[in-house]
Amino acid sequence: MTLAIGLFVIATLLIAALGGYALYLWRRVWRNERLQAEARTQQQTALAEDLRILASCLLEEQVPLIEGAIRIKVLLDNYDVALGQHPRCQVFQQLFEATEQVPTHAAWKALDKQERRRHEAQFSALELQHKAEARRSARWLLDEALPKSRDAA
Structure with a gap:
């Protein structure tokens, strides 16, 4: 027991x-x-703020249109894939796809002048074709799609 x-x-x-x-x-x-x-949550907040800054810079022409559109597209992919695929954001995807074969950084510097000019002419044509739509999309992101900035609150 x-x-x-x-x-x-x-x-x-x-x-x-x-x-x-x-x-x-x-x-x-x-x-x-x-x-x-x-x-x-912190990462999403930081990405939203980065998107707001880039969209503002694109609207104020502080960043080249093509570069700004590409950066916005990449951030949108990380922030919210559905938002990146929204019809109002398709211009960023289009510009990304139209320029993704262009070399960057050291590879750009290694291009001969004729090849660089050919790409720059392509950039100019894309900018003329898509500038208004990219600006409308950036404005829409700022005004409607993204949460308001912490500084504005």
């Missing part, structure tokens, strides 16, 4: 210890999930 009571006490203590450890592990999981959610 005494042995049975002793084994019962040991089993109860073991179950309580394992339950306590399981609770500790679950609290760590919940904490990590909360931290990941906070990080995602």
Whole structure:
């Protein structure tokens, strides 16, 4: 009888210890999930602010149209794929696709002058064709699609 009571006490203590450890592990999981959610929220806020800045720069012509459109497209893909595919944002996708074969950085510098001029002529033609629509889309992003800036609140 005494042995049975002793084994019962040991089993109860073991179950309580394992339950306590399981609770500790679950609290760590919940904490990590909360931290990941906070990080995602901060990332989304930062991306929205970056999009607002780029759209404003595009409207104020502080960034070349093609470069601004490409940057906006890439940020939209990271911010909200559905928003990036919205009909009002298609101009950014079109400009990206029309210029994605153009070399960048060191490869651009390595191009001969004739090849660079050919690409620059293409940029000019694309800008003439899409400038008004890109500006309307940037304005729509600022006014309707993106959350209001923290500074404006």
